[in-house]
Amino acid sequence: MSQRVRLAVIRGDGIGPEVVAEGLKALEAATAGSDLVFERTEFSLGAERYLATGDTLTDADLDAIKGHDAILLGAVGGVPNDPRLTGANIERGLLLKLRFELDHYVNLRPTTLFPGVTSPLAEPGEVDFVVVREGTEGPYVGNGGAIRVGTSAEVATETSLNTAYGVERVVRYAFETAERRPRKRLTLVHKTNVLTFAGSLWKRTVDRVAAEHPNVAVDYLHIDAVTIFFVTDPARFDVIVTDNLFGDIITDLAGAISGGIGLAASGNINPDGRFPSMFEPVHGSAPDIAGKGIADPTAAILSTALLLDHLGRREEADRVRTAVTADLAERIGGAARSTSEIGDAIAARLAG
Amino acid sequence: MSQRVRLAVIRGDGIGPEVVAEGLKALEAATAGSDLVFERTEFSLGAERYLATGDTLTDADLDAIKGHDAILLGAVGGVPNDPRLTGANIERGLLLKLRFELDHYVNLRPTTLFPGVTSPLAEPGEVDFVVVREGTEGPYVGNGGAIRVGTSAEVATETSLNTAYGVERVVRYAFETAERRPRKRLTLVHKTNVLTFAGSLWKRTVDRVAAEHPNVAVDYLHIDAVTIFFVTDPARFDVIVTDNLFGDIITDLAGAISGGIGLAASGNINPDGRFPSMFEPVHGSAPDIAGKGIADPTAAILSTALLLDHLGRREEADRVRTAVTADLAERIGGAARSTSEIGDAIAARLAG
Ligand SMILES: CC(C)[C@H](C(=O)O)[C@@H](O)C(=O)O
Ligand SMILES: CC(C)[C@H](C(=O)O)[C@@H](O)C(=O)O
Numbered sequence: 240m241s242q243r244v245r246l247a248v249i250r251g252d253g254i255g256p257e258v259v260a261e262g263l264k265a266l267e268a269a270t271a272g273s274d275l276v277f278e279r280t281e282f283s284l285g286a287e288r289y290l291a292t293g294d295t296l297t298d299a300d301l302d303a304i305k306g307h308d309a310i311l312l313g314a315v316g317g318v319p320n321d322p323r324l325t326g327a328n329i330e331r332g333l334l335l336k337l338r339f340e341l342d343h344y345v346n347l348r349p350t351t352l353f354p355g356v357t358s359p360l361a362e363p364g365e366v367d368f369v370v371v372r373e374g375t376e377g378p379y380v381g382n383g384g385a386i387r388v389g390t391s392a393e394v395a396t397e398t399s400l401n402t403a404y405g406v407e408r409v410v411r412y413a414f415e416t417a418e419r420r421p422r423k424r425l426t427l428v429h430k431t432n433v434l435t436f437a438g439s440l441w442k443r444t445v446d447r448v449a450a451e452h453p454n455v456a457v458d459y460l461h462i463d464a465v466t467i468f469f470v471t472d473p474a475r476f477d478v479i480v481t482d483n484l485f486g487d488i489i490t491d492l493a494g495a496i497s498g499g500i501g502l503a504a505s506g507n508i509n510p511d512g513r514f515p516s517m518f519e520p521v522h523g524s525a526p527d528i529a530g531k532g533i534a535d536p537t538a539a540i541l542s543t544a545l546l547l548d549h550l551g552r553r554e555e556a557d558r559v560r561t562a563v564t565a566d567l568a569e570r571i572g573g574a575a576r577s578t579s580e581i582g583d584a585i586a587a588r589l590a591g
Numbered sequence: 592m593s594q595r596v597r598l599a600v601i602r603g604d605g606i607g608p609e610v611v612a613e614g615l616k617a618l619e620a621a622t623a624g625s626d627l628v629f630e631r632t633e634f635s636l637g638a639e640r641y642l643a644t645g646d647t648l649t650d651a652d653l654d655a656i657k658g659h660d661a662i663l664l665g666a667v668g669g670v671p672n673d674p675r676l677t678g679a680n681i682e683r684g685l686l687l688k689l690r691f692e693l694d695h696y697v698n699l700r701p702t703t704l705f706p707g708v709t710s711p712l713a714e715p716g717e718v719d720f721v722v723v724r725e726g727t728e729g730p731y732v733g734n735g736g737a738i739r740v741g742t743s744a745e746v747a748t749e750t751s752l753n754t755a756y757g758v759e760r761v762v763r764y765a766f767e768t769a770e771r772r773p774r775k776r777l778t779l780v781h782k783t784n785v786l787t788f789a790g791s792l793w794k795r796t797v798d799r800v801a802a803e804h805p806n807v808a809v810d811y812l813h814i815d816a817v818t819i820f821f822v823t824d825p826a827r828f829d830v831i832v833t834d835n836l837f838g839d840i841i842t843d844l845a846g847a848i849s850g851g852i853g854l855a856a857s858g859n860i861n862p863d864g865r866f867p868s869m870f871e872p873v874h875g876s877a878p879d880i881a882g883k884g885i886a887d888p889t890a891a892i893l894s895t896a897l898l899l900d901h902l903g904r905r906e907e908a909d910r911v912r913t914a915v916t917a918d919l920a921e922r923i924g925g926a927a928r929s930t931s932e933i934g935d936a937i938a939a940r941l942a943g
Binding site: 435 | 682683740741745787815822843
């Protein structure tokens with residue numbers, strides 16, 4: 240019996256197609272000869288599609304994507320300040336729309352400082368934590384507005400929406416993640432002293448769910464303080480749970496201290512399985528280096544490991560991580576390699 | 592003729608009184624023999640006052656403070672999780688209330704990596720930038736609410752308020768600050784691709800004011816990206832202008848990369864001069880180390896330099912900074928000194 244996985248592939252813009260190609264190589268190599276069979280559908284989405292057709296994400300696109308088991312996404316977004324993209328907002332209209340419509344309430348972002356990888360920190364210590372970022376609420380809901388735009392009396396608002404329903408489910412996921420990890424620590428990050436209503440909901444929810452997880456050691460840090468510890472003592476973190484915006488901010492910083500955003504993988508997960516989960520590197524489309532074959536495909540490849548985790552294929556996922564770990568260790572002092580050379584090297588390890 | 596300065600002193604809680612004592616020593620030493628005369632009024636405010644009287648900041652306190660030319664504040668806030676402080680929120684009721692009532696629309700936070708000070712970054716380069724954080728709007732306005740609190744149907748909101756009036760005045764201040772600095776660079780930090788209404792107001796305002804400052808080189812970074820550059824290339828920054836919450840987050844990170852929050856000074860400034868400006872170390876009351884004489888008073892002392900700047904006393908302010916710079920350079924490899932030993936050493940340099 241084979242496990243058939245309908246995989247929606249969104250290569251996107253800039254370096255997206257380049258890194259997705261290598262991610263797919265790794266995925267194939269890691270599962271070759273196994274009972275896992277990927278059936279791919281390509282979706283042309285992103286700035287290029289928008290420029291060609293005026294569409295960002297149509298209902299038909301969305302419906303078609305919903306018919307899949309998982310999504311692999313490269314990166315979307317055009318050249319900054321391209322006048323033809325003024326008013327397009329590919330981020331909100333495509334990337335965030337997918338996360339919201341597909342109820343990706345867990346945005347999972349592991350951070351590991353792999354052996355041999357250089358951190359900008361002088362003494363990073365052992366960095367191995369995972370940020371469980373809420374993906375469907377908070378300041379990302381697009382609940383804002385403006386009046387008298389362009390006048391000296393303009394007022395613009397942005398409202399963060401937080402629900403017991405939305406907070407509890409992601410907090411539960413974070414506790415379950417902590418239970419499965421050796422250190423079993425969970426840190427809530429928020430700004431409870433200023434954002435008192437949302438903060439109180441998050442804090443009370445964590446306290447309540449914590450009572451069901453006596454093995455998990457829980458603490459709390461304000462968003463400002465957590466940035467300090469990320470650079471002075473990142474080794475203290477195990478699982479971090481936080482809202483959509485705080486999670487956005489700290490995962491870029493997490494990527495930076497662990498060798499760069501070129502290594503940072505992520506999963507936009509719908510744990511209920513009602514909708515396909517989506518796996519993507521944290522980095523963007525980087526139009527400035529697109530087409531040169533110099534983008535690092537590692538984050539995309541590590542994202543396929545998260546995809547395999549999600550499919551219940553822990554063994555194959557670990558093989559991808561092991562191959563990446565070995566490849567990274569060998570990069571030290573080595574010559575620069577192209578995107579496809581890195582992908583080929585990792586695929587070769589997986590095949591061997 | 593002497594310049595009489597009515598100085599409100601809020602020593603506060605925890606290490607607040609210890610560091611303020613040293614700040615005042617430096618201020619006296621830097622201005623001794625000059626025409627500057629400080630008339631101090633002490634205000635007992637903070638968790639201790641709250642516990643003793645139930646008051647956080649009364650109208651009478653506020654009125655009395657308004658009768659001053661400037662404020663020096665140590666730190667406020669009690670022991671975390673002190674059950675007697677449940678529901679008190681000294682931060683909102685006192686610190687933020689002062690910033691809002693006194694229209695401190697510029698929260699000025701310079702970041703310098705002083706010679707000899709160790710950064711957690713392996714290669715920090717020359718770090719010398721200033722964050723101009725908006726202080727009276729954004730997600731800090733306290734415009735939130737909640738319904739069905741404590742039930743599974745709870746909804747909690749937080750609204751960020753942004754006005755053309757409020758954004759323009761702080762942006763203008765930031766451009767004027769950039770004009771006075773040799774590198775004349777200004778970076779706007781926001782999250783325009785997600786917080787589109789507020790982000791658009793900020794972006795358009797910066798673009799418009801930029802046209803009046805052709806000498807200033809302007810760029811824009813998303814809040815997530817700026818955290819990356821803070822650890823990979825902090826030397827690229829000169830003046831950063833940003834909203835209240837983003838400013839809170841990045842200034843803690845800025846403190847961390849430049850030798851710790853124990854060195855980070857700040858000014859809550861009302862540039863109009865309608866209300867007294869307030870100078871305070873960025874650090875908190877640190878109840879865990881209070882009363883031991885081990886707190887670093889440097890941030891409080893550097894805050895008095897910002898106070899002197901604000902009084903138009905650039906020369907005296909620079910003398911304080913020079914004395915601190917010399918003291919910091921001598922700390923390398925030296926024995927640990929107490930709070931008052933550091934304050935005495937800096938005051939002695941200023942007197943000498
Ligand atoms: C592109 C942008 C909308 C997105 C976000 O803010 O979530 C990105 O920064 C990320 O972290 O995936
Ligand atoms: C104590 C808190 C309310 C305050 C803030 O968030 O502004 C502090 O973190 C700061 O940066 O001065």
